[in-house]
Amino acid sequence: MSKGFKIGFFDSGVGGLNVLYEAFLCLPKNTSFVYYADHDNVPYGNKSSGEIKNLLFHALRFLKLEGCDAIVIACNTASSVANKEFRASFGVPIIAMEPAIKLAIVNYPESRILITATQATIIGEKLKNLLDSLNAKNCDLMALPRLVNYAQAGDFRSAGGYLSTIGLYKYDVVVLGCTHFNYFKKEMKLANLGLDFVDGNFGTIRHLAHTIGVDLGKNKADIAELMKKTKFFISNLEITPSEIPLFEKCLARAKMSRSIK
CATH class of the missing domain: 3.40.50.1860 (Rossmann fold)
Structure with missing residues (x-):
């Protein structure tokens, strides 16, 4: 080979x-x-x-x-x-x-979408331009910095309580716009069993x-x-x-x- x-x-x-x-x-x-x-x-x-x-x-x-x-x-x-x-x-x-927002919008055109990312990504010009180019609707942005800390500590259990308080029940789809967030899909599902996930x-x-x-x-x-x-x-x-x-x-x-x- x-x-x-x-x-x-x-x-x-x-x-x-x-x-x-x-x-x-x-x-x-x-x-x-x-x-x-x-x-x-x-x-x-x-x-x-x-x-x-x-x-x-x-x-x-x-x-x-x-x-x-x-x-x-x-x-x-x-x-x-x-x-x-x-x-x-x-x-x-x-x-x-980059956050897989386009994939989420294409696959879930009528769904309520939550775009999660770090604060630096959310306030950045690149994400703003991406959202503008997609004419993104039905999308909210949310920074979840505590998930980075949990992941770095290898602590996947403590996030459950935190995720139960952020209103995931309002959404159909979560865009995982930070690679640290992928570890917590199980806990997000417990907060809303109907959630689907999109990542890049x-x-x-x-x-x-x-x-x-x-x-x-x-x-x-x-x-x-x-x-x-x-x-x-x-x-x-x-x-x-x-x-x-x-x-x-x-x-x-x-x-x-x-x-x-």
């Missing part, structure tokens, strides 16, 4: 593991991965655009030096400040996520596959194999044995959450 692509993934923390897991399921078996979680600076949602750009530039440069053939910005907040000139400066394809994970990996010229497939959901195929970094340092359990726990949660539509 020929040498496969090495794909870099960047997120402010553990949320992007949802996207990494999607890539593992869909990309050729000879693909390898590098995952960069900027835990030194998480959360990004309360940072300025300038701060996020500086942190993103550093992370992308790090992943480029690791030999990545393409990079996924698996962080909607960071993607919200990225632009073509910024991405073009690294000499490798860079795929930037598969669409991002499909775009990546098209960009690098590989076919999508279907691999077994083997988290142990994924861990072996991935080099993990927390900010600039490779993860230590004591930090591995959090990543494994989040990947197991990503596997469970992916089955909830």
Whole structure:
């Protein structure tokens, strides 16, 4: 088998593991991965655009030096400040996520839609322009910063009480506009059993596959194999044995959450 692509993934923390897991399921078996979680600076949602750009530039440069053939910005907040000139400066394809609002509007044209994201994404010009271009109606915006903190702590149980208070019963569809939020689909369902979810994970990996010229497939959901195929970094340092359990726990949660539509 020929040498496969090495794909870099960047997120402010553990949320992007949802996207990494999607890539593992869909990309050729000879693909390898590098995952960069900027835990030194998480959360990004309360940072300025300038701060996020500086942190993103550093992370992308790090992943480029690791030999990545393409990079996924698996962080909607960071993607919200990225632009073509910024991405073009690294000499490798860079795929930037954005909330899958268009997909939600197309698939649920008559439904009440809640777009969840970080505060930085919600107040950003990129999201405003996207909503304007789609003439989005029946859509509300909501920042859920506490979910980022719960995810970073690997605490998926405590979110239930919080999510029961934010009025999810009013909506038919939730757009998960932050990759950290995917971990909490079960708790959102408990607050409103009729909720459907839309995220950009598969669409991002499909775009990546098209960009690098590989076919999508279907691999077994083997988290142990994924861990072996991935080099993990927390900010600039490779993860230590004591930090591995959090990543494994989040990947197991990503596997469970992916089955909830």
